[in-house]
Amino acid sequence: MTTYNIGVIAGDGIGPEVINEGLKVLGEVKNGFDVNLVEYPYSGAHYLKTKELVPDRVIDEWRALDAVYLGAIGHPKVEPGLVERSVIMGLRMGLDLYVNLRPVKLFAEHLCPLKGKTPKDVDFVVIRENTEDAYVGLGGFFKKGSPDEIAVAEMVFTRKGTERIIRYAFDIARARNKNGKPKLTMVDKANAIRPQDLWTRVFAEVGKEYPDVEQNHLYVDACCMAMVRNPEAFDVIVTANLFGDIITDLGAMLQGGMGFAASGNIHPGKTSMFEPIHGSAPDIAGQGIANPLGAVLSLSMMLDYLGEKKTAARIENAVASLMISDRPPSLNGKNGMTTTQIGDAVSRQIALGDSSPMISPRGKTNATHIAQLKSAIAAQESLRATLGDQAIEAVIAALNEKIFALRVQQQPV
Numbered sequence: 001m002t003t004y005n006i007g008v009i010a011g012d013g014i015g016p017e018v019i020n021e022g023l024k025v026l027g028e029v030k031n032g033f034d035v036n037l038v039e040y041p042y043s044g045a046h047y048l049k050t051k052e053l054v055p056d057r058v059i060d061e062w063r064a065l066d067a068v069y070l071g072a073i074g075h076p077k078v079e080p081g082l083v084e085r086s087v088i089m090g091l092r093m094g095l096d097l098y099v100n101l102r103p104v105k106l107f108a109e110h111l112c113p114l115k116g117k118t119p120k121d122v123d124f125v126v127i128r129e130n131t132e133d134a135y136v137g138l139g140g141f142f143k144k145g146s147p148d149e150i151a152v153a154e155m156v157f158t159r160k161g162t163e164r165i166i167r168y169a170f171d172i173a174r175a176r177n178k179n180g181k182p183k184l185t186m187v188d189k190a191n192a193i194r195p196q197d198l199w200t201r202v203f204a205e206v207g208k209e210y211p212d213v214e215q216n217h218l219y220v221d222a223c224c225m226a227m228v229r230n231p232e233a234f235d236v237i238v239t240a241n242l243f244g245d246i247i248t249d250l251g252a253m254l255q256g257g258m259g260f261a262a263s264g265n266i267h268p269g270k271t272s273m274f275e276p277i278h279g280s281a282p283d284i285a286g287q288g289i290a291n292p293l294g295a296v297l298s299l300s301m302m303l304d305y306l307g308e309k310k311t312a313a314r315i316e317n318a319v320a321s322l323m324i325s326d327r328p329p330s331l332n333g334k335n336g337m338t339t340t341q342i343g344d345a346v347s348r349q350i351a352l353g354d355s356s357p358m359i360s361p362r363g364k365t366n367a368t369h370i371a372q373l374k375s376a377i378a379a380q381e382s383l384r385a386t387l388g389d390q391a392i393e394a395v396i397a398a399l400n401e402k403i404f405a406l407r408v409q410q411q412p413v
């Protein structure tokens with residue numbers, strides 16, 4: 001049996017609260033493989049106690065793991081960015097995790113703040129370059145604190161860095177094959193930031209190798225507008241580090257809030273890191289009201305990356321089923337379900353299995369409907385068991401759509 005060595009950095013604030021729920025779900029879903037969890041203490045709280053940041057030898061240690069599962073870093077009593085840079089940048093830069101993969105997927109209509117938008121409308125992926133741009137740390141202050149103070153921050157874009165992320169995004173668009181018409185939108189601000197013309201040129205050059213993928217370009221301001229006005233127009237977005245950071249918070253809100261958004265920090269084929277996109281949320285830390293679903297969905301992304309695709313799909317299906325069930329968890333802060341209760345609900349949903357009545361359409365269960373759902377799930381599982389994963393992704397996606405449509409259909413008894 002395969003055993004995966006997983007580094008766990010729970011971090012600060014709500015980080016440990018949501019990671020606990022993720023690990024609870026992992027315990028529930030683990031089947032056919034084992035995990036060896038290696039816990040690391042690095043966080044703002046740890047820094048306050050010990051003054052320790054991440055040493056180089058630990059970054060070497062991380063490279064030897066199969067994956068890293070991270071909660072959130074950031075403590076209100078520590079200088080902003082100090083520990084975040086050490087841990088998050090230590091991982092992203094140290095392990096060269098150049099892809100930041102952020103699915104924006106709405107599970108249930110009632111979660112979306114946009115009027116009339118359904119899960120069919122909000123289903124795209126943002127691919128954020130993760131190692132360059134304003135995050136390389138080039139810059140600083142001159143005459144700090146004086147009336148003549150100057151602050152400089154450099155944006156860095158390399159041809160290699162731009163090319164590899166754009167190529168990755170084209171490959172993802174091809175693999176998703178959304179509605180049989182893959183589409184990639186490149187987002188920059190090359191009209192105002194002229195060095196971003198590098199992105200424009202590289203996108204056009206690499207795009208010649210992908211004539212089957214529709215290619216589109218938006219400036220980042222127009223992209224924000226379009227994400228709100230017609231999110232259904234998006235399939236895959238590729239963008240630089242800073243813009244990706246910003247537009248994915250907007251994407252999280254389209255999904256139902258910061259607590260829903262998951263991410264993978266990936267170097268294809270190498271140790272990668274998975275984390276919810278939110279921070280340590282000091283305003284709600286310790287109250288047990290954080291939404292752990294972003295952490296749970298990040299766990300699903302990690303298992304998918306490790307090759308445990310069936311297990312990953314079971315987690316995502318359980319979350320989707322919960323959100324469209326008769327009694328979706330209320331995520332209304334203090335008046336909603338607690339972090340632990342939501343984790344328990346996901347675990348229960350997994351234990352019940354995909355074809356339980358809990359995931360039936362809203363209203364009462366319908367025998368024909370459940371039978372259709374069961375047969376679609378069985379078809380999907382048998383394809384997974386008999387064919388190679390790559391070859392069947394498109395078929396799986398089509399069946400997933402069918403399963404999803406069956407779940408959301410409202411049928412009388």
Ligand SMILES: NC(=O)c1ccc[n+]([C@@H]2O[C@H](COP(=O)([O-])OP(=O)(O)OC[C@H]3O[C@@H](n4cnc5c(N)ncnc54)[C@H](O)[C@@H]3O)[C@@H](O)[C@H]2O)c1
Pocket residue numbers: 014018071072073074075076081084088258259260275277278279280281282283284289290291292294
């Ligand atoms: N990857 C990371 O670890 C990461 C990412 C962003 C921010 N940070 C750090 O986190 C700290 C706080 O940053 P911030 O306040 O800008 O961002 P944040 O994401 O922590 O919080 C923003 C808002 O979203 C809410 N929120 C976030 N996650 C939630 C969840 N799971 N359930 C319910 N509500 C949730 C918070 O209560 C807050 O109102 C800072 O120190 C920052 O540097 C870390």
